[in-house]
Each structure stands twice: as C-alpha cells, then as structure tokens.
Amino acid sequence: MERLPLISVIITVYERDKFIIQALNSVLNQTLDNDKYEVIVVGKLENRDIIESLMRERITFVENREKPIGLHIIDALRKANGYIISFLDDDDLFHKDKLEIVLDTFTKDKSLGFMSHPLHIINEEGDHDSLSNTGYERVYIDKNVSTRKRDFLKAWAQGREARYTSSTVSILKDILIDSIEFLRQVNSSPDSFYPFASYKSKYNMLYSEKNLGDYRLSITSLSKNISGEENFLQHKRIYTYNFCLDYLNYRQMLKDTDLENFIEGASIFHKIYYNIFSNDKIDKRCKITIMDMIRWLTGFHDYPMRHWYVKFYPFISKMPWTVREQFIRRSYERHRKEYSYLVEKVSGLRKIQ
DSSP, X not given: OOOSOOEEEEEEEESOHHHHHHHHHHHHTOSSOGGGEEEEEEEEOOOHHHHHHHHHTTOEEEEOOOSOHHHHHHHHHHHOOOSEEEEEETTOEEOTTHHHHHHHHHHHOTTEEEEEXXXXXXXXXXXXXXXXXXXXXOEEEOXXXXXXXXXXXXXXXXXXXXXXXXXXXXXXXXXXXHTHHHHTTOSSOHHHHHHHHHHHSSSEEEEOXXXXXXXXXXXXXXXOBOSOHHHHHHHHHXXXXXXXXXXXXXXXXXXXXXXHHHHHHHHHHHHHHHHHHOOSOOOGGGOOOHHXXXXXXHOOTTSOOSSGGGGGHHHHHTSOHHHHHHHHHHHHHHXXXXXXXXXXXTTTOOOOO
C-alpha cells in the first residue's frame, strides 16, 4: 500500500507575517494532489488570524520559541509523516509544479537522497524577474564514482549566485534522522547542514538546473541586514558567531570524509569573520589559534578564497577596533551596493536612496 503523504513540507517562520500567507498559498496551490503532501509550519507566530488560518487549512502548526533553527526542524520532524522533506522559508515561494517535480524525481531515482535547484528573484512587493538565476549547470553527485567530491564542490561554488537556500532543499527524512545530533546544534545555517548531511550519507545528490521557486530580496533578510550601519553591525555579530559554531559542528560531522579539507577551511574562515566583527569577549571555541593562522595562510586546496585579499583577513581580525570599523563600514557599503544592483534588475526598481 502506498505511503501517504509522500512529502512533508516544513515552513520555518521568523515573525515575518507580511509574507507568510503568500508562502503558504504557494504550497497549498500545487499541481501535486494534496493528499500526497502535508504542510507543517514551525516557529514563533503572534498573529492569531494567521494561526486560525492555518487551522482552517488543516496545516500543522508547531510552536517553537527557541533560537537555534535546528531545534525547530527537529520538532517539525516529529510531526512529519512523509519520507521526503521539502523546506520553505516564510518569505520565499514554491512554483506551482515544484512538489510534482520533486516527487517524480525521487520516485524515478531510488538512489537519490537530496535535491536542490536555483531560485528566481523577487522583491518585497513580489515583482518577478523571470530571467534571474537561469543558466546554471545541472550537477549530479554519485557517491559511487571518484568525481563525487569534485562535483559537490562545483555545485557549492555556484550556490551563492543560484540561491541554494533552505527553500530549495528536498531531502530524505532518513538522512536528517541519521544526523539528528548534529542538526540539534545548528544555530543559523540549515542550508549548509542539509547538503553536508546528504554528502555524508550513502545517497546521491542532485542540483537541478530548473528554477522551482522564488527568493525574496528583503532589506532585513536573516543573512544580512542593510537597513542601517548599526543594524548591519549588530546583525553581523550574531550571524558570524552562530556561523562559527555551526561550522565547527559541521567540521566534526565531516571528519574523516573526503570533504575534511574543505570544511576545515570553511570553519577557519568563519572563525576569522566572527573575530573581525566582534568587539566583545571572544568565545574560546571561536578564538583564532596560531595553527589556524598558519593553515589559512598556506591555503586549502578544496576551499578556494573568493578574492585574493581574503588571505589577509586574520590580520584584520587582530587590528584595533577603530581599524576594523573601517573594514566593517566598507563591507556595509558593498552589501548595500550589491543589494541595490539586484533590486534594480527586478522590474527596473529604483536604487536604495
């Protein structure tokens, strides 16, 4: 007898009531028969109207006021009946045929454990750039061939531009359960955890070339807050600290795998970045050691630096706060410029003033 529902959609909410209804509607209005998937909303919601709306749609709401996102996911997994888990952030959208394509892909390939895809870009008003994030290469990671690491790093390299966020991920529930102790420790980067856990598993991975959703450009997104220089700094302090801890967790998870060199480089980078932005007492777990400095300067063959000047970040992290402030100010302006450029591409919107 066929197991139903086949897919559990987990929507994580971050008190962005402005967008949650749109996100829900994009999931409820799928071409896939609604008896083949269920919807679970997890997080903190204060708006009673939204909570009542969830109940009318027979959506499971799991309240969680904990800060670490990993604990949200674990609570939702306890309610999930599907063997495939598809994630969605509360400000992003599914395209109407996403779940049908996901189910068809997993059904045809029994060795598949993870699937991701690019996202179109929309702005806060929902204006859509249908040409955004197209032209990305399909990457299939077969665990039984020698090119598996090379293929993974290839997909990782195009991830920033393709917007491989949590909203692109569909993954076997079994993979998440197998790595649940590491998931429990995830603070802010589940979109990194999912591919790492999948790579560690026996299952193959697919990065599709098809856009199956929308990524909302928001000036107050979780990854960078550019609504003001002070907001940017405060957000970066929390963000870099959480990422430092997350990547130390991933470093332990991927120990003795062929991604060990890559994750070591990534974890040291996040240590360094945290030290640049922190003006308070440094968590001893994230202190930069002499060995970290040596390893960073000698380089990691699997973790290439995006720009030549990143090699000197450890020295910046050791500078007095007044010097680091200048670095932070330039970083803030660069983020604003990048955001402004993307916004301008979406329906010709005007730049940030």
